[in-house]
Amino acid sequence: MSGLLLAAGALSVAAAAALLAPVLRRRAAGSAEPSETAIYRQQLDELEQDLARGLIAPREAKAARVEIERRLLRAAGRGEQRLASSAGTRGVVIATAVLAPLAAAALYLPMGAPALPDRPFAARSEQNNQQLAIRQMVTRLEERLAREPGGLDDWLMLGRSRSVLGDMQGATDAYRRARALAPDDPRAAGGLAEALTFLAGGMVPREAAALFEEVARRAPGDPQAAFYLGMADAQAGDSEAGKERWRRALAALPASDPARDRLLNAIGGAGRQLGIDVAGVLATPPASAPAGPEALAGMSLEQQLEFVRSMVGRLEARLENEPDDAEGWSRLGQARWLLRQPEKARAAFDKALALAPRDVGILKAYAASLLGPVDPASGLPEVGDEARALFDRAAELRPEDPEPWWFLGIAARQRGEQARARSDWQRLLDLIGPDHPDFAGIRARIEALGS
Template identity: 35%
Template sequence: MTLWFVFALMTVAAIFAVLWPLGRRARAQSQGSEGQGSEGQDSEGQDTENRGSEVAVYKDQLTEIERDLGAGLIAAPEAEAARVEISRRLLAAAAHEPAPVPKSSLKWRRAAAVLALVGLPLVAIGVYMPLGSPKLQDFPLAQRGSGSGMARSLETLVVQVEQHLEKNPTDGRGWNVLGPVLERLGRFDDAARAYRNSLTYNGESAERRANLGEALSAAAGGVVTAEAKTEFERARALDADDPKANYFLGLAAEQDGRKDDAATIWRALLAKAPADAPWRPVVQSALARVGGSGGALPALPDETITASRDMSEGDRGAMVRGMVERLAMRLKQNGDDVEGWLRLVRAYLVMGDRDKAMGASTDARQAIANDAERLRQLNEGLKTLGLDG
């Protein structure tokens, strides 16, 4: 009830702001009319009349000078000097002459008053009813600046592309652009439809088949369904080394309970992967999850492995701890290595030291806080290790 009372006060204030100048103008004009119609005019009215007569006199003098100059009654230099002086006086008199005040029509003032009294509330209600609600929650300023602009730009792009594709449904390039954007917005069913149309109008490719499988899996809540698995198998048939297809086929094996098969697929994928592949940490984390080594500990040279066979269990553990400490020291000096941070976190987890693993994950996030892509890779890898908090 208080909110509606405040709205009513705001409406009254807006109406008053419109009517107040109209009322003042009307009073001022009526007072001016009465003053001009009275028999005894004041000194200001007399001054105005005098200035008006001065202007007329100066104009007549200029005309007379031109007439005398034409008749030869005055020399040209004298005529020019008189013309300059009279023109100066004319300008001074004209500058003080008041401009005529337009008379406002009473009919239009009444119409404006009625519009303010009736129109303003109606317009306010008409705008508020479809758009506003007193029950809506607030939208903090911090949330307005974080990602909202990008979301709106993506939604605008989607609308534009969809409108284009309604008129040109065979535009394969348009479907190719639309699919990833829809997937990023969480519209996985629509993304799958876009990928199917992309396959129809662009032709077969491992990438398009893998993208379709990923959209189908995302629509199923991360489960690699039979339909999605078929798409990944088709992608691998087109390109045996396609990383997305192999990763999800390994994930399908893991979800089916075949962890050994999943580990085999992921090990083969890592063996062929470039050292700087952006998805490498994700696959390594998945491999560690199913019991594979996944690079949990720093890689050991062949001679070190040979020497460790003759070590006692305690010496071997000390050697591993030393390698982990050296890895931690290296990452403190160069914190850009996402894969190194994930190896360190996994090493601490394997050694049973979860507190150090949590500390390393915090240090890693701080080290790459200014690199959005690396931070995303790190968070994905930590999530697979159960440290997504």
């Protein structure tokens, strides 16, 4: 497991997952594979066939159709960001230190929260290779979770996978386990809320609405939460409130943001399903400022810096009116760190921690911002005393989270405490399990510590 990979994951709260990737996703937009799009179109065809044969109720078919149409466009944003350590060439160092952080900030700040991984819909097809692979993966994951407790990411993965397979009750159970492990994690809250909505046939139940409200508080710019809350308003008979919520969400998204097209498609489908006129909502003009890495294309380095500074300025202005937004202060801290403003970054993180001293995400983001340079020989970042103390608090609050144990092992190794490093990394291996792609690399590092 490369030091840069986990450092980037901890810092992003959106440049990973999910600096700054959204929300709709883990939180980082890539292009959908043509095969994935074909699968979604196939599922629309199968849905119509099932409806014609009477295998699904019209109400459930309407809800599923809206979601499939929304996911068809949303697939373009799916993907997991992986960064690898590549010390040794100056070009890679420059890209990592300047261009990648700027692109991450450009993608994250306008959307407002760490990347929530995309939450797949209830797929009905059992005839394609993708579902076969998912079923095999789910079986292996369930077998492992039956042997050991599992961590947050394990239960989130199980929830998403069960959703894909159409097992919404199983997805709900998995997301509840994830939420028990991390009550403050918006991925668990959002995943559970969406699963409950599907379980209710497309109606947004009271519990789901409360969860979406929680996501909206933690990630004010989350289009997914805004969409479902608007659905809940409209389903409750207040279509004007629902349309106003959708209108505000659209107005906050620039035309260049892929999330805007996905939200437009979802609102259009919801309007047809609910029988309400959303033409005025769909005509909502986009935000004037472009968002996402594509906004940086063609800009000089100075223009890119100015672009990110302007976004930071807007975030600061909002925090003046909403000073109790711990997540907002944390995002500001990360942005300041990316702009090489360590003192301002520390001040923002300090405010975030004062508001939410037990928020593991903030603790990890703050700690990651304090990491030192990567040692070319080991490929590991320097973990100083301050960063170590923050990771230690995170591990104490959420011992099932693998990430702090990685950095605590690095800190112990750098202090010459081989036994402690071995213990921390072994704890990490126990949490991620042998199927994790980094398992062998971590085990090799443990063996390299010697006896």
